[in-house]
Amino acid sequence: MRPQDLLVLRPDGLCCPPGDFLIDPLRPAARAVITHGHSDHARAGHDEVLCTAATAAIMRARLGEGAAGRFHTLDYGETVRIGEVDVTLAPAGHVLGSAQVLLEWRGLRMVFSGDYKRDPDPTCAPFEPIRCHVFITEATFGLPVFRRPAPGDEIDRLRASMARAPQRWHVVGAYALGKAQRLIAELRAAGEDRAILMHGAAMKICALYEEFGVRLGALEPARADSAKSSAPGLALCPPSALQDRWSQKFGDPVRGMASGWMQIKGRARQRGVELPLILSDHADWTQLQQTILDTGAEEIWITHGQEDALMRWCDLRGLAARPLNLAGYEGEEEAAE
Ligand SMILES: [Zn+2]
Ligand SMILES: [Zn+2]
Incomplete structure (x- = not known):
């Protein structure tokens, strides 16, 4: 089973053909899995939306009841089958309700991290590393200069x-x-x-x-x-x-x-x-590395942010890495500044 058969980048976002849904789609989609409520990830106009209850509440509050879609909510750790794919949400430690998305399909495990951090945060559940074959990470602060104070x-x-x-x-x-x-x-x-x-x-x-x-x-x-x-x-x-x-x-x-x-x-x-x-809701350089190691993944896909240094770091450790060039996720928070 090739990872690129389970997730593929299209102009409307990251698509999962065997499940027939998109993750954080950039345009209105029939079926969307939403990682968290920031406006660059949680857009209006989808028909069916799968996310945590907190993310659903945030989307309703910000987009209006009608524009936000029909919600199916999942607790962290709960699994639902969509098409041929088992989908599980896990805490991402980014903001209230934020989730990583674990996809399991014919023995292949892929995790889309969404935005995440490892710092303690009293307002949301802490990030949980998930063992997987392919880990898809953001890289907003993917440069060695970004090491944050406590x-x-x-x-x-x-x-x-x-x-x-x-x-x-x-x-x-x-x-x-x-x-x-x-x-x-x-x-x-x-x-x-x-x-x-x-x-x-x-x-x-x-x-x-x-x-x-x-x-x-x-x-x-x-x-x-x-x-x-x-x-x-x-x-x-x-x-x-x-x-x-x-x-x-x-x-x-x-x-x-x-x-x-x-x-x-x-x-x-x-x-x-x-x-x-210096207070961020995104992983810094040290946390990006630690998280990649924690997942045990052999293959790393790097989405939005500064991917070059992280690509090199993966190469040096014998991990296959590729940039995803996901555009359109630099909206609301850190990336926008
Ligand atoms: Zn975010
Ligand atoms: Zn973001």
Whole structure:
């Protein structure tokens, strides 16, 4: 059984002919398996959608009930047969509900990782390595320069800055799905219990995380007069709102940004970020290598990101590697910056 008979790249996405479905399709599909709710993976207009319950809830909230398709939800570890293929979802550790997709067909085991990370994250189930013959990995941070500090160190730096400059608001850019909730949950775990002001975009998603049992504490929508009516604290917004009028209501705030790209000093400068926080929901270089080894796969397909260095690393270890050149998955989060 050849892997390329089980999964093949088409203009509309990664297709599984023996199951007659696509994974994270780029165009409306009759049958779609969706790894997670980020907009570049979870598009509107499919007829049947297979995903986790949390991803279904996120898609309904963001796309609207009608546009999101008819859902079939799977728990992690549960298997369903589609056509000739057994499909199992496993935690990817990326955002709430995110899943890897295990395909089993005539003795061949292939895993599509979707987006993933190995860092601890209080808002989602941790990544579980799955033994397989072919592992399909992302490579957003697939360069040796990308080795991240422990997430706790970055949270400490944010709290230290807030303690050092209590007279200034801290306005931190964080993506509305995943990063914002993770940042909040990490701060709560570290003992921060004051209300956090939120840009409108993330409030709905925060409520949804709460429904799925992730405690986020007191959150308030930021209003025009919020900054004047309470003592300076923390406000979160999408990265795009960091420089726009929204952040001006906070006077002269300390601008922060939580992103894997903050490791590149130029990017932080470019965005006028005074407090770069290196916090990512994608595997860094070390995690990519570790994960490939953990799966025991002999063949590695590398999707979106920077694949050259990872290809070479695989070659050196005698692993067959090939780039998939999956385009279209650089939408919402890290890759977009
Ligand atoms: Zn994602
Ligand atoms: Zn992505």
